[in-house]
Each structure stands twice: as structure tokens, then as C-alpha cells.
Amino acid sequence: MNFKGVDYYDIDDLLSDDEKLVRDSVREFLEKEVKPLIVDAFQNEKPLNMKELAPKMGELGMIGGPVPEEYGGPETSYMEFGLICHELERVDGALRSFAAVQSALFMYPIWKFGSEEQKHKWLPHIAKGKKIGCFGLTEPNHGSDVAGMDTVAKKDRDEWVIDGSKEWISEASVADVALVFARADEGVRGFFVERGTEGFTQAFQGKKGSMRCGDVGELAFSNCRVPSENILPKTTGSGLRGVFMTLNQARHGISWGAIGAAEDCYETALNYAKKREQFGSPIASYQLVQAKLVKMLTEITKGQLLSYRLSRLMDEKKERHQQISMAKMNNVSVARYCARTAREILGANGVSYDYSPMRHMGNIEAVYTYQGTSDIHTLILGQDITGISAFTREFKTKER
Amino acid sequence: MDVIVCVKKVPDTAEADVSVGAGGREINKERLTFAINEWDNYAVEEAIRLKEEDEGTVTVVTVGGKDKEDILRRSLAMGADKAIRLDMEDPEDSFVLANVLYTLIKDQKFDLVLFGAQSGDFNSGVTGVMVARMLGISHAAMVNGIEVLDGRTKTSRELEGGLNEIYEIKLPALFTIQTGINEPRYVSISGIRKARKKELKVMTPADVGVTEVKPMLSLEKMYLPPPGKIAEIIGGSPEEAAAKLASLLKEKGAF
Numbered sequence: 001m002n003f004k005g006v007d008y009y010d011i012d013d014l015l016s017d018d019e020k021l022v023r024d025s026v027r028e029f030l031e032k033e034v035k036p037l038i039v040d041a042f043q044n045e046k047p048l049n050m051k052e053l054a055p056k057m058g059e060l061g062m063i064g065g066p067v068p069e070e071y072g073g074p075e076t077s078y079m080e081f082g083l084i085c086h087e088l089e090r091v092d093g094a095l096r097s098f099a100a101v102q103s104a105l106f107m108y109p110i111w112k113f114g115s116e117e118q119k120h121k122w123l124p125h126i127a128k129g130k131k132i133g134c135f136g137l138t139e140p141n142h143g144s145d146v147a148g149m150d151t152v153a154k155k156d157r158d159e160w161v162i163d164g165s166k167e168w169i170s171e172a173s174v175a176d177v178a179l180v181f182a183r184a185d186e187g188v189r190g191f192f193v194e195r196g197t198e199g200f201t202q203a204f205q206g207k208k209g210s211m212r213c214g215d216v217g218e219l220a221f222s223n224c225r226v227p228s229e230n231i232l233p234k235t236t237g238s239g240l241r242g243v244f245m246t247l248n249q250a251r252h253g254i255s256w257g258a259i260g261a262a263e264d265c266y267e268t269a270l271n272y273a274k275k276r277e278q279f280g281s282p283i284a285s286y287q288l289v290q291a292k293l294v295k296m297l298t299e300i301t302k303g304q305l306l307s308y309r310l311s312r313l314m315d316e317k318k319e320r321h322q323q324i325s326m327a328k329m330n331n332v333s334v335a336r337y338c339a340r341t342a343r344e345i346l347g348a349n350g351v352s353y354d355y356s357p358m359r360h361m362g363n364i365e366a367v368y369t370y371q372g373t374s375d376i377h378t379l380i381l382g383q384d385i386t387g388i389s390a391f392t393r394e395f396k397t398k399e400r
Numbered sequence: 401m402d403v404i405v406c407v408k409k410v411p412d413t414a415e416a417d418v419s420v421g422a423g424g425r426e427i428n429k430e431r432l433t434f435a436i437n438e439w440d441n442y443a444v445e446e447a448i449r450l451k452e453e454d455e456g457t458v459t460v461v462t463v464g465g466k467d468k469e470d471i472l473r474r475s476l477a478m479g480a481d482k483a484i485r486l487d488m489e490d491p492e493d494s495f496v497l498a499n500v501l502y503t504l505i506k507d508q509k510f511d512l513v514l515f516g517a518q519s520g521d522f523n524s525g526v527t528g529v530m531v532a533r534m535l536g537i538s539h540a541a542m543v544n545g546i547e548v549l550d551g552r553t554k555t556s557r558e559l560e561g562g563l564n565e566i567y568e569i570k571l572p573a574l575f576t577i578q579t580g581i582n583e584p585r586y587v588s589i590s591g592i593r594k595a596r597k598k599e600l601k602v603m604t605p606a607d608v609g610v611t612e613v614k615p616m617l618s619l620e621k622m623y624l625p626p627p628g629k630i631a632e633i634i635g636g637s638p639e640e641a642a643a644k645l646a647s648l649l650k651e652k653g654a655f
Contacts, residue, residue, distance in 0.1 A: 017469070017470060018473075018592050018596065021473060021474060021587060021592050024474075024587075025474075025477075025586055025587035025588070025589075025592070028586060059588060060586055060587075060589065061588050062589075074589045080589070
């Protein structure tokens, strides 16, 4: 396999031989085994069968990222995991979402904050794709304002009783286990709730314009009792601090994934523009089309450099979370811009699922919002550079 | 069973816009990407399977500069045990290349040597067979099945029209491998980690005692086929188009 990618600034030269081989192997697998399934899954909103695909992905080391081999993880570097995410989202955002949920949102907090029993119970099975996890944080009434969550957990002797609901949860309906965050007397805590637990329901959310190849759904808890060993232990990482650390893991992968989607849009538009003839010449010969292509390529290249540097910083354990926010925010915007611009260049054909930009355009809208909206990341950066938080303020309603 | 597999890095021309360079003797390579020759990848997989069924080692060999090492590393990650890169310019002439590979292979320990049946660049399909003759061992070309018996193999070859023939061949032997003989595995991250510890040996022509031989062929001219004069686009629904195509083919005597 070889690299047929967008690489205007020879970033490939900055990667090690092993990193390139990881990327190329993942690409080869996806091109042959997964890409042919995408358009039908998206069009019919019939998610890819992850029970079948996940074991193959696990076998190749695509699930778990930096989770150590000791717990069955592939123990990749952040650079390698970033490249995997890049390849996944280049094919479809739902695939990258899957890998991110398993690796960053489910496995990472267990690896960092879980008990030894929890690590051994879940990590090897998730890494091999034999079990699927999901991460329950977002609620119908609390998205960015996660601290205000309504889901509660009450201690009842040696059990916890969970009540509430979670929405827009990737892999909700197929998951074997959910890591759910709920408000206890002592603050927000994480709980493992296994499929089939009484009072726990998992449902698929349809009628979406985005992530139609993937499972997205709702989790509901009604007097749902879990044993006390199902709580993520109280450490410095338990509670919301751990949640934010976890989200940063996923955001790094998103920054790479979004650029993968942007590249696919750009390549589709470039190939189309060179072949499509109007007024007797390929449309690539017209200045307005060239300007669009050049702008896309320039934005992609800048995004690649952000992600590249971010991964290296994370591998050196030198990153600041604000840097992760910048990469997520910028690269998702680049993907949004490229999907729309590629769609334009493709003219009427651009709205067809025979070409990828319209599908990426749908997917990237979810990515724009999840794992911290671009607005929230802007405020994180704003606070970092000014020292002033602009997240909340007293809002006075005018008297009528 | 110890198996040597000869692999080559070739340009991927399947979906690329291929153009002939100014001298008319080679294609423009600047915009092309390069990868392991497809047939060779099947040969590597077959060698690894033979090793997994029985014991032994798999050694992959290529001729060329450092930029060719990625196909060796890839083969190691798939499961080969050892790799050798002969550090010299990859000769384009099959006879010269066969002579180089023969010189290298004759001093190695092997029961079986595998080549891809052809290479995606020049498609000559002769290098492997020439090496077998130079080594003085049995060979079979276009092999699509290998079963190892005691000191022999039962080897099937693909013929035209979907026919197969099966030979019993005494080892050591050399086979050139047809695509479809197996389903090559994907490279896994754990395979990549293991490959890090495997030997990738770089040898010089002097190390192996390569002697200079003259090419048997010289390339005169390379050109893209001129566009045909008769082309008909068949329109209509898939059913209509298929019916029209079938009747056209019948008319031209294709059936």
C-alpha cells in the first residue's frame, strides 16, 4: 500500500517508517473492507455492523490507542492514533467516532482512573472489538453545561441507584456496557452499567442528517441498580476533572479525523474539476475554481501541521489542553469549509451520495458540536489568552 | 521449510495519469506513488502460510536503494522473519536483475524461492524463471496452489481458460505466484511492533560478489496506445444497455 494523500508540505517526511506503515495498513484495510459499505449505510441510516467490524479493527490494533499491551491495548503513540483517526474519518466520520468512543471515551478513563478489576474486566475485550462500550455524558437538557446534569445516583447500602437519561450517545444501542456520569451527593461520578441491567434501556436515534453510518442513541435509567464495584473509583481523576481529561483524548483524534474528511473532499473536488468540462475546457482551468481548490489545500495543510504538532506534544507529554481545543476547533472548521466548497465544485453532482462531500458535510456538523462546540473551544482559548472566563455571566431578563 | 521471497517496489499505475517522459524511454514518475508489487504480496503471504503450517523461516529480498525498504518492513510486519536489501540500483533489464538475484540467493539456505508471477511495471514475467534456470532447480510459473509433501510439493498452475494443471515438484524449487492464490493478510500494529526487532540486512554488490552482465534487451521506445477511432457509448437503462452490448458482441463474433 502506498500513500496517495494530500501532503503539500511533505509532512510525510516527518513521520517515522512505522508511523507511515500504521497509516498505510489502516488505509488498505478500510479501502478494501469498509469503504464499499459506506454509501448504503449512510443513505438508509442503517449503521455499519460494528459487532462484525470491531473484531477486525481490534485485530489490526485500531482500538485502544495508547492503552498499554498489558491491558490488551495496542499501545500506540498519539501520532499513530491520530493517523488512525485520520484514515477512519477520511472514509466516514462514524468510523472515527466509533474508534474515539472506544479508545478515548471508554478505555482511557478506565485505564487512567479505573480499579485493576475494572481494567481487566473491560479493556482487553474492548481493545479486541469483542465488546463495545459507550460513554454517557450529554443529556437532553445539558450539553456544554455538563456540570448541570440531571441524572442522579443515590447510594443504597451496597448498590447505587441511577435515574435519568442521556442523549446523542455514540454506540448507545449496540453497547455491551455504558460508562455513565451521574450526580451523587459527593459530586459527579462515573458508573458502569451493563446491557440488560434492570431499569436500563438503550435506544437508537434515527432521523439524523449526520453520522448515519454509525449507531447513535439514548440511554435511560429508571431505578437502575448497579453494584458498588461498578463505580469509577474516587481519585483525582474521578468526577468532572476526569471527564474533561477524557474529552481531550477524543478531541485530539477529532482534529486528525476532520482533516481526513477535508482531504477526501478536496481530492474528490480536484479529480472532478480536472475531468469535468464546461465551455470546452475542464473546470479546473478556470480561475474561480482554482481559487477554491487552492484555498482548500492551504487550509488542509495548516490543519495537518496543527494536528502533527499536537500529537508530537502529546507524545512528549507537553501539551496544554487549550492547544487541543485549538486543533479541534480549527480542523473541524476546515472540514466544514472543504465539504461545502467541494460540493460547490461538483455542481449538481455534489448533492449526490455517489460523491463523498455531501456525506462528509452531514457528518462534520455533528463533529462541530460534539466534544465541545467550536464556541466553547473559542471561550477556552479566550480565557487562556485574556485570563478572563467568559463562560457564564448573570443574565438579567428585562422587566416587561 | 525455508522460503526466500523476492519482492519489488513498483509504481501504482492503476488509477494514475500515466505519461511518457521526454526521452520516450520511461514514464514520468514524479507524481506516481510506489508500493509492493501486487503479485509479490501474494507470494509473501504464501510463504508466511507455509511457514505457519510447518516450521522454517521466510526471508524477503529486494534490490534497490533505501527508499525500497518500506516494502521489506511491511513484509516483516506481515510475518516474514528476515529481510535483505541489496544496495544497488534496481536493474530494469530482467536478465541483469535475475543474475543479481541468483548471485545473492545461491549462498542462502532455502527449500523454496517465490517470486510474483510478474511485476506491475514491465510485466515481463521472466525474472523468476531465469533465476530458477541459473540456480539449476525445478520451477513452475503462474502458481495458484502449493501443498507441501515430504521433500516435494504438489503445485497447481493456472492455464488459460480456467484450466489448472497439478505437478509434483521436488524441492528445492522456485515458483512464480499468481494473484488469488490466497488472501493476503492486513498488516497489524502488533505485527509492526514485532517487525522492529527483526533483522533487515543491507548488503552491497561486493558483499555478494555480483558480476556485471550485459542487458539482453534494450528499450527503444515507449508510447501510450493511440486512441481508437471507433467508440460507441451505449445508453439506456442497465437492461437495455446490457441487451444492446450482448447483441453487438454477438455481431462482432465475440461469442
